[in-house]
Amino acid sequence: MPFVKTTAFGISLMNMYVKDIHNVTFCTVLPAGNTAFGIKLLSSGNGVLSNTTIGAGCAHRLHQKFSFGMEIDYHVYRINAYGSSSFINAGFACYSEVSGKLACSFHIYNPLRTGFRKTGEKAVSVAKLGCRYKINSTVSIHTELNKPVHTSTGFSTGVRYDLNRQFYFGAGFSALQGHFTAGFGICKSGLDFACASVFGRAPGSCFNISISYELDK
Amino acid sequence: MNWINRYLLCTAMSVRMMAFAQDPLNEKSLEQAIENRESEPDYIDIEERLEYLVSHPVNLNNATPLEIANIPGLNTLLADALIQHRKAYGELTSVYELQVIEGFDPELIRDIHKYICVREILKFNLSSFSEANYHHEWIFSISRRLEKSLGYRLPGTDKNAFNGSPYKHSSRYRGNIGKFNLGFSTEKDAGEHWRDQFLTFYVQFLWTGRIKQFILGDFQADFGQGLCFGSGMGTGKSSAVMNIMKRPDMIKPGKSLNENALMRGFAIKGNLARNIHMTAFYSFNPVDGNIEQDSTGSGYTGFPTGGKYRNSGEGEKRNAIKRTVLGTNMHIDFGFLQIGCTAIRTLYGMPSLKQTKPYRLFDAREKDIRNYGVNYKLFYRNFLFFGESAINTGYSSLSHIHGLLASLDKKFDLSMLFRHYSPSYTAVSANAFGEASRNCNETGFYMGCVLTLGRSFKLSAYADVFHFKWLKYQVNSPSYGQDMFMELQYNKRKTYSWYIRYSHGIKEANEKGIHISKRLESLQKKQLRGHMECIVSPDLILKNRFEYVWHKGTLSSTSSGLLMYQDIQFRFRKKVRLILRYAVFDVETYDSRIYAYENDMTYSFSVPLFQDKGSRTYLLVKYKMNKNLHICFRFARTSYENADITGSGVDRIDSNRITDTGIQFIWKL
Secondary structure, three states: OOOOOOOEEEEEEEEOOOOOOEEEEEEEEEEEOOEEEEEEEEEEEOOOEEEEEEEEEEEEEEEOOEEEEEEEEEEEEEEOOOEEEEEEEEEEEEEEEOOOOEEEEEEEEOOOOOEOOOOOOEOOOEEEEEEEEEOOOOEEEEEEEEEEOOOOOEEEEEEEEEOOOOEEEEEEEEOOOOEEEEEEEEEEOOEEEEEEEEEOOOOOOEEEEEEEEEOOO | OOHHHHHHHHHHHHHHOOOOOOOHHHHHHHHHHHHOOOOOOOHHHHHHHHHHHHHOOEEOOOOOHHHHHOOOOOOHHHHHHHHHHHHHHOOOOOHHHHHHOOOOOHHHHHHHHHHEEOOOOOOOOOOOOOHHHEEEEEEEEEEEEOOOOHHHHOOOOOOOOOOOOOEEEEEEEEEEEOOEEEEEEEEEOOOOOHHHOEEEEEEEEEOOOOEEEEEEEEEEEEOOOOOOOOOOOOOOOOOOOOOOOOOOOEEEEOOOOOOOOOEEEEEEEEEEEOOEEEEEEEEEOOEOOEEEEEOOEEEEEEOOOOOOOOOHHHHHOOOOEOEEEEEEEEEEEOOOEEEEEEEEEEEEOOOEOOOOOHHHOOOOOOOEEEEEEEEEEEEEOOEEEEEEEEEEOOOOOOEEEEEEEEEEEOOEEEEEEEEEEOOOOOOOOOOOOOOOOOOOOEEEEEEEEEEEEOOOEEEEEEEEEEEEOOOEOOEOOOEEEEEEEEEEEEEEOOOEEEEEEEEEEEEEEEOOOOOOOOOEEEEEEEEEEEEEEEEEEOOEEEEEEEEEEEEEEOOOOOEEEEEEEEEEEEEEOOOEEEEEEEEEEEEOOHHHOEEOOEOOOOOOOEOOEEOEEEEEEEEEEEEEOOOOEEEEEEEEEEEEOOOOOEOOHHHOEOOOEEEEEEEEEEEEO
């Protein structure tokens, strides 16, 4: 976030295998000097089970190559037969531009292992370590190690290729879920439109569309 | 450099035994290719493919971008750079002019020079028998296993008793007189009677006119991506992660000693117009088959691929089914785009028996099977798209394979491939990319990349996810799998190299044991290998390897395997070459088996499987007596620690040792 220089909006739509299940995310970033503030709204599920999340975060650029951020999310889960339950959790992240080619980041989500108020059931805690390596001005490789508390470590990797300033392609593989993602994006005057398709173990395919827009560009 | 091509280059070096030092990449690729296959590949086919490339060098001055990108050692980025250079400065005057093009270094040019030229090869003249177009080679090999297996000890009246001696011998002749090539091969397997030995022959004519090639006798053919028709080893998952695209369409003489891999008849290839190429063939040869009878009559239930006829039981299957195959392929070449179509018709002498097993529900039962396919290759900038779609007569059998090779940077190559083979798709000789040995009932996505890190390091990786939408043998429901592979390689000026490899595969199969209802269990296999090679001097090479395999099922027990070996390769006065290996292994089950490449006699490959606990030693001596005569001797022994019996069935040996010996003579003129 601290590297975003103008106000930006983004929206992501995902088809989750079955048409009734939706996943919509909206977020906005408001930069102020070396600090940036963000708000996100997430809604997923269907008529039987749904999740709504409202989150706020801020990030600060501590150094030209290093930044730190935190977020607080409020989750509401609703199951028709059992009613709803909510909890609040937090996340922390740091990001470093090690060199012009290499960038690394670390993100830990729900480190305090907070849980649902009603049941006391704990929400998942996840630690992520990621890096991006730019091979040249058009090709970059992205990798991420993902460690949820109760499951084995996941590994994801992907490549992005900028055909020119307007068009780019991306493809990736996630080892834990065992699926591939391939897609493309179009950038034009601050507007970034991207869509991707997933090929993997789960029945059917998942389709994801995201749109973001940066003001004053 | 593109790894497909590097793989082929390295294989070429090994097969021809021109270099003393064998590139480990060749061995690696072969080993992994075998691990990933359900049946043993045809090694001679690899050699044939390389021979074809050498005998058909690409003229860089009139080659299309697709043809250039197909040259072993080149990738799409280099092909594009060459095309741009040709547009800017005109025709190349020498292959060494390549040095001025970005990306072509002297090492690369030295590697590819066998496959390229800058002018048309001079037309053959019958009156000039130059050394270049006059070549004869005869190879004779004899080998045997010192310990006699049960089949030799059974009384002659027993139907399982072997009919012949324990000696295996093969001979092979190849003669080239310019555009006229002639060859024949014979092979008698151990235990076979000499009357049952396999014979193959061919006569080939090559021209530069409208008709380019004519083969009479045994031949093989490859069209498109092999979905409609393909032969030989094909493409697949290996450490050559970019090796996912088939080479150009071709017909080639049948030199393989695989009894069921050859077509017998004639094949012809020519040009209908400047950029329209056509191939046609007719083959009539019986193939091995399992014949059974039911209420509807007799029919075949399968095609055994063992190729051994040692006793009456095995002999019954030999040439049991008449098979006629007619085929044609035509493709139009626009330079950057190639579009082709293939039609194949296969007629069997009898129908297939109706299968009661659910996993064989979609097996074709017709005596007459027809396949139609369309294939393409498209070269755009640094991208090479390729694919094929095919269908056979019958219900919904439309199948596809589509792929992409991209050199996104000088340091980064990317490959992607999607395939969907319908459960009801049937092609007699399909040989396209796939997890299973048959191209049917599979949907998958593959992605691989090669990243060069500095001058010495190279990282290659691939991932493959696949579904089987219908049942398979010993898999009683639709199943899923995935493979991941990663390898870091280090090379220091060809004097010292190592690589570390990690692979992880998941497959689903029926739970083992006796259960009322078979459940699927997820089987995981992890493999870690470290390999080091040191060229101490031009005459002395040392190699070490460590490999650990771990296998686990969700419902079954865990097993592991370990292999370590030390190789010493020594050359004496450039005439004698000595290769010695000592290996120890401790492999608990077949599931955790380990493969390791071994040097063998010329035109032979050996990648034995290690299981149980013991040690293995082999010695190979190659002696160049003179320019025309080479002699090769091999001795290999495997000793098992905890077993008094090895093998099973008629191959059972009542000893804890297996000793193989062989000698080979090569005469060249």
